Amino acid sequence: MDWNGIQRPGSVMGGHSYPGPQESLRLRRRPSNVADQSSPQFNWNPDQNGDETGPDLKALPLPMALKKSMRQVQQMKIPIVSRWQSWRMHKSKKLKGFRDGAGGALAYVALWRRVLHKIGGNFGGGVQSYFLFLRFLVVLNFLSFLLIASFVLIPSIVFQSQSFGNNNEVNISAGKEECTIYDPNPQGLVHFYTYFIDLLTGTGFMEYSYLFYGYYNNTVEIGNDFSYNIPLAYLLTAGFYFIFCLFCIVIRTGGAIRIAVKTGGKAVGGYSMLVFTGWDYGLQGGRAMQLKQNSIRYQLQVELEEERIKLKAASLTLAQIIGLYSLRAFLNLVVLTLIGAAFYGIFLATEFSQGYTGTDFLSLVVEYLPSIVITVANFLVPFLCDQIALLERHTPSTTVILALLRAVFLRLVSLGVLLFTLWSQITCRTVERGTCQLCGYNHALYPCWETRVGQEMYKLAMFDFITVIAVMILVEFPRRMVVDNCSWKLVKFVGRQEFVVPQNVLGLVYGQTVVWVGALFCPLLPVINTVKFIIIFYCKRITLFTNYRPANRTFRSTSSNIFFLVVLLFGWIMSCMTLIYSVAVIHPSMSCGPFRSLTMMWSVVPDSFYSLSDTTQDFLRYIGSQAFSVPLFTIACVALAYVAAMASVYGQSVSLLRAQLKLEGRDKKFLVKQIEELSSVSKSRGEDF
Amino acid sequence: MGTTASQLPKDLLSEYQELTFLTKQEILLAHKRFSELVAKEERSSNSLRVPMEKILTMPELKSNPFRKRICHVFSTSDMKDGSLTFEDFLDLLSAFSDSATLEIKSHYAFRIFDFDDDGTLDCRDLENLVNCLTGETDDTRLTPEEMRQLINNILEESDIDKDGTVNLSEFQHVISRSPDFVSSFKIVL
Numbered sequence: 055m056d057w058n059g060i061q062r063p064g065s066v067m068g069g070h071s072y073p074g075p076q077e078s079l080r081l082r083r084r085p086s087n088v089a090d091q092s093s094p095q096f097n098w099n100p101d102q103n104g105d106e107t108g109p110d111l112k113a114l115p116l117p118m119a120l121k122k123s124m125r126q127v128q129q130m131k132i133p134i135v136s137r138w139q140s141w142r143m144h145k146s147k148k149l150k151g152f153r154d155g156a157g158g159a160l161a162y163v164a165l166w167r168r169v170l171h172k173i174g175g176n177f178g179g180g181v182q183s184y185f186l187f188l189r190f191l192v193v194l195n196f197l198s199f200l201l202i203a204s205f206v207l208i209p210s211i212v213f214q215s216q217s218f219g220n221n222n223e224v225n226i227s228a229g230k231e232e233c234t235i236y237d238p239n240p241q242g243l244v245h246f247y248t249y250f251i252d253l254l255t256g257t258g259f260m261e262y263s264y265l266f267y268g269y270y271n272n273t274v275e276i277g278n279d280f281s282y283n284i285p286l287a288y289l290l291t292a293g294f295y296f297i298f299c300l301f302c303i304v305i306r307t308g309g310a311i312r313i314a315v316k317t318g319g320k321a322v323g324g325y326s327m328l329v330f331t332g333w334d335y336g337l338q339g340g341r342a343m344q345l346k347q348n349s350i351r352y353q354l355q356v357e358l359e360e361e362r363i364k365l366k367a368a369s370l371t372l373a374q375i376i377g378l379y380s381l382r383a384f385l386n387l388v389v390l391t392l393i394g395a396a397f398y399g400i401f402l403a404t405e406f407s408q409g410y411t412g413t414d415f416l417s418l419v420v421e422y423l424p425s426i427v428i429t430v431a432n433f434l435v436p437f438l439c440d441q442i443a444l445l446e447r448h449t450p451s452t453t454v455i456l457a458l459l460r461a462v463f464l465r466l467v468s469l470g471v472l473l474f475t476l477w478s479q480i481t482c483r484t485v486e487r488g489t490c491q492l493c494g495y496n497h498a499l500y501p502c503w504e505t506r507v508g509q510e511m512y513k514l515a516m517f518d519f520i521t522v523i524a525v526m527i528l529v530e531f532p533r534r535m536v537v538d539n540c541s542w543k544l545v546k547f548v549g550r551q552e553f554v555v556p557q558n559v560l561g562l563v564y565g566q567t568v569v570w571v572g573a574l575f576c577p578l579l580p581v582i583n584t585v586k587f588i589i590i591f592y593c594k595r596i597t598l599f600t601n602y603r604p605a606n607r608t609f610r611s612t613s614s615n616i617f618f619l620v621v622l623l624f625g626w627i628m629s630c631m632t633l634i635y636s637v638a639v640i641h642p643s644m645s646c647g648p649f650r651s652l653t654m655m656w657s658v659v660p661d662s663f664y665s666l667s668d669t670t671q672d673f674l675r676y677i678g679s680q681a682f683s684v685p686l687f688t689i690a691c692v693a694l695a696y697v698a699a700m701a702s703v704y705g706q707s708v709s710l711l712r713a714q715l716k717l718e719g720r721d722k723k724f725l726v727k728q729i730e731e732l733s734s735v736s737k738s739r740g741e742d743f
Numbered sequence: 744m745g746t747t748a749s750q751l752p753k754d755l756l757s758e759y760q761e762l763t764f765l766t767k768q769e770i771l772l773a774h775k776r777f778s779e780l781v782a783k784e785e786r787s788s789n790s791l792r793v794p795m796e797k798i799l800t801m802p803e804l805k806s807n808p809f810r811k812r813i814c815h816v817f818s819t820s821d822m823k824d825g826s827l828t829f830e831d832f833l834d835l836l837s838a839f840s841d842s843a844t845l846e847i848k849s850h851y852a853f854r855i856f857d858f859d860d861d862g863t864l865d866c867r868d869l870e871n872l873v874n875c876l877t878g879e880t881d882d883t884r885l886t887p888e889e890m891r892q893l894i895n896n897i898l899e900e901s902d903i904d905k906d907g908t909v910n911l912s913e914f915q916h917v918i919s920r921s922p923d924f925v926s927s928f929k930i931v932l
Contacts, residue, residue, distance in 0.1 A: 065779070112764050112837065115850040117819045120832035121762045129860060325893060326901040326909075330852070331924040333806060335839060336931065343806035343877070351877035351885065358889055361896075442849065691804045712903065713911060719904020 070717055105430065108315055126203055165189055169595060174334075174341050180555050183615060185591070187559055192587045194302050198295050199581040203292045206379040206577055207264060209282055213273050236268070236501040236645030238712065248697035252293075254423045254516055256509040256576075263514075267575045268505035268646035285648035285658045289637065292574045299570065307619040328353060347604065378447065385442050393464055396431035397471045403427040404475040408499070424510070425517035428468050432564075436461040436557070458556050462621050465564045466628055469514075473571065473632055474508060481640060494641030494653070503645040504575045506635075511572025511579065518565050519586045526597050534601040558594075560617045562587075567625030571632050749836040762816040763837035772932050773836050776801070777829050795825035798832075803930050812855045839930035848928045853911050863908035869894050 073157045111121050111128075166189060173183035252258030262269050332350050337343055362391040370378070408422040419426075439460045443453045477483075480503045482490035490496055500506050530551060537550050569583045637657045642649040663671065676682055751759070759770050760899045780797050795814045803856055804810045814825035818833040827835070837843060856864055858871045870890060877883055887894065901909050901917045909917075918924050 111762050113844050113847055115838070115847050117817075118762060118834050119819065122758070125758070125762065168815075225858060279877040325896040327921050329873060329876065329893075330856070330901075330914065330917055331895055331927060333807075333809070334927045335809075336929050338802050340806050343808065347808070347876065347878040347883065351883060354873075354877065354885065354893060355889065358892055361892075664876070712916075715903050719906055722904070723906060 080238070091660060113559035117614050140399070165193070166591070168304075171336075171525075173595070173598065174336055176337075176339065177553065177602075181553050181598070183555075184555050184558050184562075185594070187615075187618060188562060188587060188591050188594075190302075190306065191562060191583055192591070194299060195569070195580045195584040195587065198298065200582060201295055201298065202291055202573075202577050202580060202695075205287050206270070206284070209287065210264065210270055210273075210284060211281075213275055213284070230398075233497050233644040234650075236643070248432045251418045251421075254418065256512040257421075261505060261509070265576060265578050266505040267577070267648075268502040268643070270577075270648045272648045272650055283662055285652075285655075286662050288577075288648045289655055292633065292637075295453065295580075296571060296626070296633060300623075300626060303619055303623055307616060307623070308618060310615045325354075325357065328357070382446050384729075385446055389439055389442055390458060391437055392435050393460070393467075396435050396464060397468060399431060400424060400427050400468050400471045401475050404472050405479070408476070408479055422513060422517055424472055425514050428472065428514070429517065429521055431468060432465055435464055454556075458560075458617075461557065461560055462563075462624070465560055466567065466621075466624055469564070469571070470628060472510070472514075476510060477635070477640075480507075493644055495643070497644075500643075502643045503640075504643055504647055507636075508572055508575030508579075511568050512576055512582070514568045515565065515572070515579065515583060515586065518561070518568070519590070521591055522561070523593065526593055530601045551601060553598060553602045560621065563618065563622050563625055566622065569630055570626060574633055574636065759833060763833050764840045764843045765833065765837055769836065769840065769932070770833065774829065775834060775931055777832050780866065790824040792820060792828055793832075795827070798825075798827055803932060808879075809855050812858065816851060816854045834923065836930065836932065839928065841929060845925055846915070847920060848925060849915045850911070852918065852924075852928060853914045856914075863910045865908045866894055866898075869897060869909075 111125055112120060114124075116124075166185075170182060170185055170189070173185055248258060252260050256265065260266075264270075271284060273282075275284075328350070334346060334355075335347055403423045403426075407420050436457065440457050443457050446453070446456075448456065480495050480500055482496050495503055534550060537545055548726045565583065565586070569579050572579045636655070638654060640654070642652060642655050644650050649658065652658060652661075663674070666674075671702060751770070754766065756770060759765070760767060763770070765773065777793070780793050780801070781791060795811065795818075797803060798814055799810050807813065811825060813835065814827060815823070817831050817838075818825045818827055819831055819863065820826045838847055853864070854860075856868060856872050858868050864872075873890065873893060874884060877885060884890075888916065898909070901913050903913050903916070904910075
């Protein structure tokens with residue numbers, strides 16, 4: 055006996071009915087032979103489709119009483135199954151129960167669950183996605199710290215405290231003694247405020263500590279059955295750290311992309327999407343609801359407006375089109391000039407601050423000059439770009455994307471410019487080459503250049519943090535107070551701030567990129583960043599609830615999630631390039647750090663490779679050889695081709711199903727027409743008789 | 744089904760766990776919240792109906808523009824008054840829970856949007872729906888011209904078989920392409 059879903063009595067359209075609440079159970083159970091695709095199907099006979107557990111009752115859109123009776127039927131059927139099956143069922147049920155329990159426990163442990171829920175309830179999914187991203191970064195940084203601590207930090211501390219690192223001496227070839235001069239510890243009495251400055255800039259007492267590269271030793275510990283090579287551990291940990299981060303990002307991107315691919319581009323337009331799925335049912339409170347309604351109305355109006363603009367644009371004359379495009383080209387040029395000017399400013403500031411020496415308070419400002427210039431540029435230029443974008447007369451959605459892309463470009467490349475300036479000074483690109491002849495790097499200016507780069511990144515991270523806090527205290531709170539307590543029309547018009555998700559996320563991505571760049575030179579930067587992001591989380595939460603109002607423009611969280619992760623990936627690639635460059639090209643400092651006796655950091659890997667046993671060497675050689683890589687490549691290609699074929703087949707079946715749906719609709723119309731005709735014919739016949 | 748005021752019997756609880764997408768904690772919390780709506784002396788009965796007005800005082804539903812439709816859809820009352828028993832309430836929470844499937848969510852969403860309960864979304868349903876989304880008052884509504892344009896656009900996009908209404912499978916087709924739906928169609932106590 056097949057029970058093919060539920061059929062409403064008197065419903066003409068077979069395909070789309072569902073049980074109304076008013077119908078009695080008896081009526082709903084009426085068996086029907088009409089195949090019904092849309093309502094849920096329930097197969098009373100469990101072993102007919104080979105699925106011994108039957109359908110998942112949870113997933114049936116039926117009232118509880120009905121589900122209960124179905125369950126009873128299912129339970130009565132169970133004795134039919136074999137012992138093996140029942141054991142399997144029992145086991146799967148138990149496993150499921152365990153999984154549910156574990157999931158519940160995990161959700162309980164999950165960081166900031168209630169807070170995130172509350173944020174989502176008051177500000178919608180877009181703002182929530184920012185906080186979820188922040189949480190992801192916190193966890194990522196913390197795990198990275200654990201990695202670095204367990205392989206580099208703790209061994210270093212242990213060896214240092216036992217101080218049997220007796221192979222500290224460096225074999226320096228004659229004439230290079232000068233290169234080993236490095237005295238980071240400050241002399242004599244220092245003022246109290248110097249400590250403060252040191253804390254902010256990572257100099258003085260901070261410089262020669264576990265915080266920075268320079269403090270780590272090149273200890274190679276060889277015991278009876280134990281050997282630990284700190285330089286090798288240092289390098290491999292850094293490399294593994296990068297791979298680990300890439301892995302995390304790719305997994306997260308994969309999840310986001312899977313959803314986006316499933317939803318497949320723009321096959322279905324925005325209006326139905328907005329109307330059918332626009333409401334956020336998690337919202338609580340009258341104010342949030344009103345704002346959401348406003349935002350939906352605004353969005354609908356904007357989209358309708360956009361359509362009208364497009365229609366208008368299609369009817370433009372050639373001259374008007376040329377005018378518009380030349381205007382856009384000109385404005386793009388202006389934007390490029392602005393960005394270029396910002397880069398030049400960063401370049402100049404970095405050069406100036408690197409050349410400056412002094413210990414008074416002014417030096418703090420000079421030390422922070424590159425950070426300040428970067429932050430100001432990142433604040434000013436996107437602001438101007440936004441204004442310019444308004445003139446370009448793109449559609450609103452394009453405007454947002456354009457502004458974002460420009461901001462991303464500026465953020466990441468400004469960091470790149472800073473690094474480039476530093477690198478060119480370290481390798482004497484700007485001064486005459488003679489200074490670098492002796493040591494292979496600019497020893498006069500940078501006795502321990504790795505520590506210096508680490509300090510630079512430390513300062514950037516600190517300044518980023520300080521800016522967030524300062525903006526919160528000096529701008530957001532006063533603005534809220536003025537808006538709430540002042541009744542001027544202008545002030546009312548400006549209103550409370552909106553939480554702009556993209557800009558905030560870009561700030562996070564920038565902070566994370568800085569950490570990646572600095573991780574090799576300042577191994578504790580991930581833990582500093584963890585603390586920083588946790589504090590930012592709480593600060594942002596406080597200011598979100600007190601100072602902000604929900605945004606007018608809602609924000610599609612999923613598609614932009616991919617965008618954020620791709621931007622993060624760009625940051626990763628950039629920092630990876632600096633890592634590779636500094637590991638494989640630049641001469642490491644001779645006066646400090648784990649690689650002081652080597653000509654480049656990478657040499658530690660071949661050195662330790664040759665110290666391995668012959669069989670291991672052969673094995674590793676085989677892994678690196680073509681005999682291994684070619685088959686691997688082939689297998690990967692085959693797997694890829696298989697996946698691609700599957701994807702295309704699925705795409706085809708989707709389009710087939712669409713066509714089928716269309717056909718069925720036509721069939722249905724045809725049938726309805728026939729019924730009408732027949733009934734009218736029979737009626738007229740009845741009248742005839 | 745002797746339910747005490749403070750807790751559910753164990754077998755019933757496990758049955759609910761099997762029949763809904765809710766975890767044990769969520770069912771217990773739901774029971775607690777539901778009991779708070781009921782007067783103390785009435786708590787003993789499990790098939791007790793709570794009138795819609797009382798259900799709608801819960802903060803999770805209070806500000807939802809579809810609150811009445813939600814109650815009507817999940818109510819099994821013969822009176823069509825939107826009153827809920829505890830089991831109806833669990834059905835509601837299950838459909839709106841985190842782990843509910845897209846299919847069941849979209850099914851109930853369709854029924855919520857089908858204001859006249861006739862099994863399809865026609866122009867009047869869509870108009871009601873848009874009004875709920877933008878606010879019911881005169882100054883928050885779209886203009887008739889905008890409304891007409893909007894409904895035409897919606898039908899153009901999602902009415903695949905061109906019969907002038909959106910049916911369940913067409914609706915589910917749209918929903919299945921919206922990544923944010925599962926996360927936004929969610930009410931958690």
